[in-house]
Amino acid sequence: xxxxxxxxxxxxxxxxxxxxxxxxxxxxxxxxxxxxxxxxxxxxxxxxxxxxxxxxxxxxxxxxxxxxxxxxxxxxxxxxxxxxxxxxxxxxxxxxxxxxxxxxxxxxxxx
Amino acid sequence: xxxxxxxxxxxxxxxxxxxxxxxxxxxxxxxxxxxxxxxxxxxxxxxxxxxxxxxxxxxxxxxxxxxxxxxxxxxxxxxxxxxxxxxxxxxxxxxxxxxxxxxxxxxxxxx
Numbered sequence: 123x124x125x126x127x128x129x130x131x132x133x134x135x136x137x138x139x140x141x142x143x144x145x146x147x148x149x150x151x152x153x154x155x156x157x158x159x160x161x162x163x164x165x166x167x168x169x170x171x172x173x174x175x176x177x178x179x180x181x182x183x184x185x186x187x188x189x190x191x192x193x194x195x196x197x198x199x200x201x202x203x204x205x206x207x208x209x210x211x212x213x214x215x216x217x218x219x220x221x222x223x224x225x226x227x228x229x230x231x232x233x
Numbered sequence: 234x235x236x237x238x239x240x241x242x243x244x245x246x247x248x249x250x251x252x253x254x255x256x257x258x259x260x261x262x263x264x265x266x267x268x269x270x271x272x273x274x275x276x277x278x279x280x281x282x283x284x285x286x287x288x289x290x291x292x293x294x295x296x297x298x299x300x301x302x303x304x305x306x307x308x309x310x311x312x313x314x315x316x317x318x319x320x321x322x323x324x325x326x327x328x329x330x331x332x333x334x335x336x337x338x339x340x341x342x343x344x
Binding site for chain 2: 164
């Protein structure tokens with residue numbers, strides 16, 4: 123199993139541009155999550171999904187959108203990039219017992 | 234909302250020393266998780282705890298789920314340079330689908 127994979131690893135965006143961060147898991151987990159981590163800080167939950175077709179907001183959802191059309195994929199969409207969205211983004215999936223497994227992250231710089 | 238207090242915030246120790254860190258919560262959790270994050274990487278799950286009083290080991294790491302269900306401890310024995318990183322605790326309660334993360338303990342090991 124590859125676990126949780128994320129693409130791209132790094133991206134530079136101009137203010138106002140849009141992009142989609144991809145996340146895929148091959149563990150057949152129903153639960154998936156998107157977090158952001160600012161330098162020297164902990165993880166903040168952006169959105170999560172408990173299964174295909176179901177998504178819900180986390181702590182910091184503003185400026186982001188998600189979709190969950192399949193069990194494997196959980197893309198995160200930034201529509202109008204802002205400097206405040208410069209961060210490292212982590213995707214995770216969760217087992218039925220609650221343990222979350224994280225991807226390697228996407229580093230985003232908005233200039 | 235729920236808060237997790239993780240201490241210490243940072244530790245600078247000599248190689249070979251034992252390390253202890255802990256997390257305390259204002260409310261009860263049903264699951265405690267401990268993660269390690271290396272620079273530029275995603276958090277990696279070290280130990281998962283599911284029962285009050287549970288003591289679980291993973292090599293030189295040992296973690297305990299507190300009897301009150303409001304705290305957890307992580308011990309590292311005979312530290313080595315590759316133990317350097319940030320350690321996060323995370324708790325999940327029965328009512329939610331989300332993890333609450335501690336602020337992290339930054340561990341530095343002097344060879």
